[in-house]
Amino acid sequence: MDLDTAVGYVLKRATVALRAAMDTALREHDLTVPQYSCLEQLAHRPGLTNAELARGTFVSRQAMHQLLATLRSTGLVHGDGGGRHERFTLTSDGARRLAGASAAVAAVQERMLTPLDPQQRQRLHADLTACANALNQP
Amino acid sequence: MDLDTAVGYVLKRATVALRAAMDTALREHDLTVPQYSCLEQLAHRPGLTNAELARGTFVSRQAMHQLLATLRSTGLVHGDGGGRHERFTLTSDGARRLAGASAAVAAVQERMLTPLDPQQRQRLHADLTACANALNQP
DNA sequence: CAGTATATGTCAAGATATTGACGTGAGTCA
């Protein structure tokens, strides 16, 4: 059995499983995974722009564009009206919703990491980061 | 910094990077990633059905359905005409195309795993499998 | 054996994301 290609396979398998679990967990908070991801980014680094959020969430600028439109119409994020290079922040409503959603997501990820002890978790984090870096610099 | 949620983040980051790299590598062989995934499955286990291929490739039955339709019209796969529960196999053309594509994908994954020694690779494989299993059995 | 449940193939529709393209502002360098 070819281990190298199998690593890609289990990587996809784990991602799909995580995505599905997050999806069901977030449904109770009326958020999709990209929406949650966007809110989380804004919580850690307020004042990000559309393009920056898109990169951090791994979607295209266009997708983030209309994702922000819905989040804004729902009153979860707030733009500073700076026509070009507009910067976004969480509203108090957005912060509240994120708090609940974040707890739900944390529970999911804890379930995912259950079989791993803290040292293994750190190793996994480091190894995945190394793999991503290796691919991103040709 | 919250390591647990960060694991989910780097997992997505690695997956996106791998997906993009595979996409560009496969473009020279006129294959999309799901198409390649389907062909690879059929190479390892000939005679799979639509639903089985869908599960192995992590897409819906419907997506695999029309994915198989295009692969069949291109002459890369061949169904045994068994109306219901039809079983699929690679054509000789499909096997040839897969050979080239498989080498390209192997090169991509080798580049991804460059920073890891064989022991680390095996660990990564085991850890990811454990994570996926933990999520898939509530 | 009859009846129910489960899984499959397939059609239609809807949602979501990507690609392409355009105008515009910011930074760079001669």
Next chain:
DNA sequence: TGACTCACGTCAATATCTTGACATATACTG
């Protein structure tokens, strides 16, 4: 300063995938 490049925001169109639905075949159960 002026030309050039690059990144950004945004509109439109295209492709892709998922959800919903239905008929049917297989498996299970009493």
